[in-house]
Amino acid sequence: MTTSPGAPKDVQDIGTGTEAGPAGESAPVGGSVPAGESAPAEGSVPLERRLHPVTPLRRAWAPVAVLAGWAVHDPDGAQRQLMRLTTTVLLASLAAAVLGAALYGFLSWWFTHFSVTDTELRIRTGLVFRRTAHIRLERIQAVDVTQPLLARVAGVAKLKLDVVGTDKKDELAYLGQEEARILRAELLARAAGFAPETVHGVGEAPVRxxxxxxxxxxxxxxVLTGATWGTLAAALVVPPLLWFATHSVWTVLATALPLLGAAGASSVGRFVTEYDWTVGESPDGLRIDHGLLDRTHETVPPGRVQTIHIVEPLLWRRRGWVRIELDVAGSSNSVLVPVAPREIAESVIARVLPGATVPSTLARPPRRAGRCLPLWWRGYGIAVTDTVFVARHGLLRRSISLVPHAKVQSVRLEQGPWQRRQGLADVRVDTGANKTVTARLRDAEEAAELLYAQADRALTGRREAGPDRWMA
Amino acid sequence: MWIALPPGLLRMRRLLLVVWLGLLTLATGLLLGLFAGPAWAAFALLPLAALLWGWPVLGRNWRSWRYAERADDLLISRGVLWHEETVVPYGRMQLVEVTSGPVERHFGLASVQLHTAAAATDARIPGLVPAEAERLRDRLTELGEARSAGL
Known part of the structure; x- marks a missing residue:
């Protein structure tokens, strides 16, 4: 137990070995802790490294992008301004802007260092405002290696550690492709609890x-997703209607472009990101690789999954297809499988949550729940197995959520006045990924029992759960 | 096993209610009576009615708050119309906070707030005597440490 030095007396921190920054008033259990001063490394001094030398180039694009954006936004004004300038002035100012951006990119690259110690990844950055992030490896929730299209051409990759509380700045962009792979293997090996001497020899874990x-x-x-057609229909119907109503080209363009963008993102965009979706299993955890143009490789270590959702849109039901989403604390990625037949999806879930099975029958709310929520009450249902709490909702687009008992943070019972008259209550299960799974409209007595029973199961589930350092 | 809140919180809330709504009643009555005519002053009955309605409601709400320290978890129950019951296992607590605003301090009250990794966990016990708040904080911290686990 460490009480954060800067915290007021009344705040106590139950975190296991947290190093809190001086700014943290009620510092939670630390993921990344931006600290003003960096403590000396335990044992040997860690080797500090720089990012890939191609990194400064990505900043050099900024002024060109700004100019292009301005030209698109206000084409008349841009043309008038450009006519007034001579070619020399134009070229000179463009060169100056690119040079300035290149210098900024170079400096920020020069002043960014990272190092890996036995317990932490440290990122030291900032030219004017220094910032040091210490990311504790045993708190890693997921590791992402992403390669945008241009980065693929240049042979570099971004590496990001998902830890509760990290932000965008705490990613390593860019590293050499090979270097990123080696670093990921090393970080995972250290996080898994391998001895420091053997870490370098461990290498990539084999993937199945x-x-x-x-x-x-x-x-x-x-094609069978409603959202695709909805956005497409909106993009095709709304602009002509607006044209008849206003006869203003700009209004039509201003609405048509975002609508077309949304339609593209929900159809072509999704196809491009979810193309070649591969899920693999390795001792380091779950591997998810996908992308046609931008490649993404995610690794979720064992025991990090907080919730799994099985989503079944109406039009997929005849084919027996489902989509699986997962919640990991501190991570924004949520899709585990974009589409798969139900049996295969369930076999993947069995690998992700060991011992968990998706129950085939769920208990519906009592019939009088219809007085609280006509018709849609039929969509709700719950089940409890040895390892997971299961709740279903939705009538047309069915969604089943599975929460491992070990991941339950708190359990709540809620009852509004109308529900009380009907003798019903909701039970909410909160998980660490800031998601709440709700068992709606249960019988009040059953809900009260469920509340206590679920709290007990949360405890026993935790005792049986694997350690944070999964190889230790 | 259930522990109710000390009467300080009810006293504070009722006093605040009387002071604010009493002032509002007076101000409405006087201003409307002087500038718009005595008939308009009847509008002052609205805040007065709210005051008379609020008095027992505050009492009921205060009586509904209670908490229990069980072997492995903390239980908080509250609300009359919108009833809510929260169970937080000790091992899941990340942070225990004791807060006390200026008004609360004047009445000798303090609140204990529990945080877990889930932001949705709204586990707060208001209106405790500071000694009890500190005892609770220390005990929860101790229990939390013994059972602590990662995410």
Whole structure:
């Protein structure tokens, strides 16, 4: 137990070995702790490294992008301004802008260092405002290696550690492709609890492929998704209507472009990101690789999954397809499998949450729940197994959520006045990924029992759960 | 096993209610009576009615608040119309905070707030005597440390 030095007396921190920054008033259990001063490393001095030398170039694009954005936004004004300038002035100012951006990019690259110690990844950055992030490796929730299209051409990659509380700045962009792979293996090996001497020899853990989504299935699944057609219809119907109403080109353009963008993102964009979706299993945890243009490789270590959702849109039901989403604390990525037949999806879930099975029958709310929520009450249902709490909601687009008992943070019972008259209550289960799974409209007595029973199961589930350092 | 809140919180809330709504009643009555005519002063009955309604409601709400320290978790129950009951296992607590604003301090009150990794966990016990708040904080911290676990 460490009480944060800068914290007021009344704030106590139950975190296991937290190093809190001086700014943290009620410092939570630390993921990344931006500290003003960096403490000396335990044992040997860690080797400080720089990012890939190609990094400054990504900043050099900024002024060009700004100019292009301005030209698109206000084409008349841009043309008038450009006519007034001579070619020399134009070239000179463009060169100056690019040079300035390149200098800024170079300096920020020069002043960014990172190092890996036995317990932490340290990122030291900032030219004017120094910032040191210490990311504790045993708190890693996921590791992402992403390669945008241009980065693929240049042979570099971004590495990001998902830890509760890290922000965008705490990613390593860019590293050499090979270097990123080696670093990821090293970070995972250290986080897993391998001895420091053996870490370098461990290397990449072998991957066993669990599932691959064929492009045809993905395309059909997107065609059968309501959102695709909804945005497309909006993009095709709204602009002509506006044209008849206003006869103003700019109004039509201003609405048509975002609508077309949304339509593109929900159809082509989704196809491009979810193309070649591969889920694999390795001792380091779950591997998710996907992307047609931008490649993403995610690794979720064992025991990090907080919730799993099985989503079943109406039009997929005849084919027996489902989509699996997962919640990991501190991570924004949520899709585990974009589309897969139900049995295969369930076998993947069994690998992700060991011992968990998706129950085939769920207990519906009592019939009088219809007085609280006509018709839709039929969509709700719950089940409890040895390892997971299961709740279903939705009538047309069914969604089943599974919460491992070990991940339950708190359990709440809620009852409004109308529910009380009907003798009903909701039970909410909060998880560490800031998501709440609700068992709605249960019988009041059953809900009260469920509340206590679920709290007890949270405890026993925790006792049986694996350690944070999964190889230790 | 249930522990109710000390009467200080009810006293504070009722006093605040009387002071604010009493002032509002007076101000409405006087201003409207002087500038718009005595008939308009009847509008002053609205805040007065709110005061008379609020007095027992505050009492009921205060009586509904209670908490229990069980072997492995803390239980908080509250609300009359919108009833809510929260269970937080000790091992899940990340942070225990004791807060006390200026008004609360004047009445010798303090609140204990529990934080878990889930932001949705709204586990707060208001209106405790500072000694009890500190005892609770120390005990929860101790229990939390013994059972602590990661995410």
């Amino acid at each position: 492929r669990l599932l691959h989504v064929p492009a045809r299935v993905l395309a059909v699944s997107l």
